[in-house]
Amino acid sequence: MDLCDTPEEAEFRARLREWLHEVLPGLPPKPDPADWPGRRAYDLGWQRTLYDAGYADVHRNASPALRMIFLEESEKAGAPYVGANFVGLLHAGPTIAAEGTDAQRARWLPPILRGEEVWCQGFSEPDAGSDLAALRTRARRDGDDYVVTGGKIWTSHAEVADWCELLVRTDPDAPRHHGITWLAMPMDAEGVTVRPLRTLAGSAEFAEVFLDEVRVPAANRVGAENDGWRVTMVTLSFERGTAFVGEVVACRRTLRQLACGARENGRWDDPALRRRLGRLDAEFRALWRLTQWNVSAAMAGGGVPGVGGSVFKLRYSAARQELYDTAADVLGPDALDLDRPWVLDRLSSLSYTIAAGTSQIQRNIVAERMLGLPKGR
Amino acid sequence: MRFQLSEDQRALKMGVRRLLERRFPREALRAAVDAPGRIDRELWRALGEAGFFALTLPEAEGGVGLGRPEAVLAFEEAGRALLPGPLVATHLAAGAVPGAAAGETVVAAVGGALVEWLDAADVVRGDTSGAVPLRSVDPLTPLHRVPRPAAADPLAVLLTAAEQLGGAVRLSELAVQHARTRQQFGRPIGAFQAVQHLCADLLVRAETARAAVYAAAVTGDPGDIAAARLLADEAAVRGARDCLQVHGGMGFTWEADVHLHLKRAWVRAQRNGSVTDSEELLAAGLVS
Numbered sequence: 001m002d003l004c005d006t007p008e009e010a011e012f013r014a015r016l017r018e019w020l021h022e023v024l025p026g027l028p029p030k031p032d033p034a035d036w037p038g039r040r041a042y043d044l045g046w047q048r049t050l051y052d053a054g055y056a057d058v059h060r061n062a063s064p065a066l067r068m069i070f071l072e073e074s075e076k077a078g079a080p081y082v083g084a085n086f087v088g089l090l091h092a093g094p095t096i097a098a099e100g101t102d103a104q105r106a107r108w109l110p111p112i113l114r115g116e117e118v119w120c121q122g123f124s125e126p127d128a129g130s131d132l133a134a135l136r137t138r139a140r141r142d143g144d145d146y147v148v149t150g151g152k153i154w155t156s157h158a159e160v161a162d163w164c165e166l167l168v169r170t171d172p173d174a175p176r177h178h179g180i181t182w183l184a185m186p187m188d189a190e191g192v193t194v195r196p197l198r199t200l201a202g203s204a205e206f207a208e209v210f211l212d213e214v215r216v217p218a219a220n221r222v223g224a225e226n227d228g229w230r231v232t233m234v235t236l237s238f239e240r241g242t243a244f245v246g247e248v249v250a251c252r253r254t255l256r257q258l259a260c261g262a263r264e265n266g267r268w269d270d271p272a273l274r275r276r277l278g279r280l281d282a283e284f285r286a287l288w289r290l291t292q293w294n295v296s297a298a299m300a301g302g303g304v305p306g307v308g309g310s311v312f313k314l315r316y317s318a319a320r321q322e323l324y325d326t327a328a329d330v331l332g333p334d335a336l337d338l339d340r341p342w343v344l345d346r347l348s349s350l351s352y353t354i355a356a357g358t359s360q361i362q363r364n365i366v367a368e369r370m371l372g373l374p375k376g377r
Numbered sequence: 378m379r380f381q382l383s384e385d386q387r388a389l390k391m392g393v394r395r396l397l398e399r400r401f402p403r404e405a406l407r408a409a410v411d412a413p414g415r416i417d418r419e420l421w422r423a424l425g426e427a428g429f430f431a432l433t434l435p436e437a438e439g440g441v442g443l444g445r446p447e448a449v450l451a452f453e454e455a456g457r458a459l460l461p462g463p464l465v466a467t468h469l470a471a472g473a474v475p476g477a478a479a480g481e482t483v484v485a486a487v488g489g490a491l492v493e494w495l496d497a498a499d500v501v502r503g504d505t506s507g508a509v510p511l512r513s514v515d516p517l518t519p520l521h522r523v524p525r526p527a528a529a530d531p532l533a534v535l536l537t538a539a540e541q542l543g544g545a546v547r548l549s550e551l552a553v554q555h556a557r558t559r560q561q562f563g564r565p566i567g568a569f570q571a572v573q574h575l576c577a578d579l580l581v582r583a584e585t586a587r588a589a590v591y592a593a594a595v596t597g598d599p600g601d602i603a604a605a606r607l608l609a610d611e612a613a614v615r616g617a618r619d620c621l622q623v624h625g626g627m628g629f630t631w632e633a634d635v636h637l638h639l640k641r642a643w644v645r646a647q648r649n650g651s652v653t654d655s656e657e658l659l660a661a662g663l664v665s
């Protein structure tokens with residue numbers, strides 16, 4: 001049991017830290033959250049910078065420990081978050097790498113890594129959220145194409161995406177989990193309509209996607225026809241495994257800023273608030289250690305982080321909400337002013353116990369898959 | 378970074394578990410409840426022989442020469458077994474108090490405003506003048522209150538957190554066992570989601586505490602130790618409550634072990650000062 005870097009890890013960390021230190025000051029200013037083309041350009045530009053410096057592949061090819069170091073150092077230095085590249089880098093890309101053909105890897109991975117193409121995730125449907133296997137978007141085979149009709153919802157970054165990892169039902173008569181197929185759909189195909197949805201934070205982070213007789217080449221199918229559920233589980237293990245790790249470091253930075261803010265405005269004198277801040281510090285320290293524990297376990301087991309990801313996700317999503325509720329306590333009446341820092345973050349933190357599997361679903365997973373309790377009712 | 382137990386550490390942990398299963402089975406636990414206030418000297422010496430108290434004492438001083446992480450693993454097992462006695466105080470006295478390392482001398486100490494096992498111990502460290510006996514809520518831990526509380530030793534805080542972790546892990550096992558076997562409405566109660574979620578939360582709190590406690594054992598950092606303490610106290614105390622809930626009426630009986638875990642978790646949460654101290658320490662670190 002140790003928490004020290006190996007020589008290789010230490011070398012990587014030092015090199016990365018120095019590079020970030022050099023390159024971050026020259027970065028263009030962050031675009032306005034409502035400026036979608038601007039955000040796309042900004043996020044892709046950062047990915048290109050990473051690519052040119054040899055760091056683009058770290059999410060996919062490096063050992064989990066190097067990936068953690070990458071996320072830790074990036075967050076500590078205040079480097080941009082993956083943003084619009086989230087799906088491509090963190091789950092569609094890894095899924096294609098693991099399950100795709102050579103031709104598919106050659107077609108889709110380089111543009112993701114070079115910061116040329118943005119992906120989105122078309123899994124959820126209006127009647128299939130937590131119950132993903134209830135999805136109804138249909139695809140029928142017609143020559144070399146699938147013809148897709150249906151609709152997706154809550155599709156993050158759909159407005160600026162080039163590709164969509166899309167789940168469709170290819171065999172309506174098969175048992176729920178068996179008739180599903182995983183497709184890569186071009187977002188500019190005829191019959192795709194994107195309608196932005198306004199979030200409670202006022203922004204349009206996600207969208208509804210309508211699919212009307214959209215032709216998707218059968219060559220875009222990843223995995224076998226009707227084997228999409230298995231491929232989806234690969235995607236979800238990446239999504240829950242490591243996707244939120246860097247954010248823990250960012251939360252610890254925010255917590256320090258909060259404490260300093262409280263000292264400036266006098267709230268610090270309230271022992272109840274200090275105790276809350278202290279407890280949050282314990283929580284985020286523990287979450288970071290839990291990640292290190294899970295990653296070490298995955299490395300020892302030779303694979304992706306397993307259901308331990310659900311333990312982390314449950315605890316992290318709640319802690320993040322508590323962090324921004326505490327921020328509101330520090331701000332007092334200013335917590336109602338959208339122009340104050342932390343107020344938008346507080347609103348967006350509300351999605352964490354819902355997106356990527358709700359907390360209730362994570363508890364079901366822990367109970368059934370980790371504790372072996374009987375299938376729930 | 379290899380933040381997993383090594384082969385040796387795993388073996389040590391399992392060795393302590395087996396020793397305790399053999400020397401302190403459930404009948405011994407219940408016998409101790411029925412005859413409170415007595416330390417089982419034979420068991421104490423067996424622990425001494427196995428190196429439990431001398432784990433971190435250098436080999437040159439007759440100890441085992443292992444580190445904090447190993448001590449934490451051993452104390453986790455002690456917590457899991459609900460082993461009574463001033464274990465932390467005796468462990469910390471090894472090398473300083475003759476006979477402590479070998480388990481010949483039972484050593485108690487002032488920790489925060491309390492002393493556990495004052496009357497039964499051979500040696501008591503700290504200022505116990507004016508100590509007043511309490512009618513202890515925990516049938517397995519006699520308590521005295523002292524007018525002049527002692528400052529907390531970080532190592533004592535860490536080892537106590539390890540005991541809390543072990544208790545939390547055990548409570549999670551007890552809850553799951555009961556949920557699998559107890560039937561209502563024609564099925565095991567573990568098939569009901571409300572029960573599943575209680576069990577899931579038990580595990581999540583215990584596993585989060587584990588990461589914090591092990592990390593604190595590795596780094597020895599005062600902030601990490603304070604964090605470990607907060608997480609482990611929460612895992613043990615709330616875990617005991619949830620486990621009791623899963624047990625239903627059975628959980629409210631003297632017969633079930635759940636209350637023994639809960640009461641001990643309360644005692645440990647008061648040992649070495651209150652959680653407030655740990656929260657304040659961490660808060661101060663945020664602005665330093």
Ligand SMILES: Cc1cc2nc3c(=O)[nH]c(=O)nc-3n(C[C@H](O)[C@H](O)[C@H](O)COP(=O)(O)OP(=O)(O)OC[C@H]3O[C@@H](n4cnc5c(N)ncnc54)[C@H](O)[C@@H]3O)c2cc1C
Nearest residue numbers: 121122123124129130154155156351354355356357358360
């Ligand atoms: C900000 C944000 C971004 C998102 N981005 C994407 C995206 O890019 N692509 C995508 O495909 N999806 C995305 N989602 C969708 C997300 O995965 C779903 O919202 C989520 O899985 C929940 O599904 P639902 O919204 O249909 O809620 P429901 O499934 O209707 O759940 C409603 C409530 O019922 C509870 N519930 C449901 N089933 C059970 C059960 N079996 N046991 C106990 N409780 C249950 C839930 O926990 C919840 O509290 C996003 C969501 C958000 C909020």
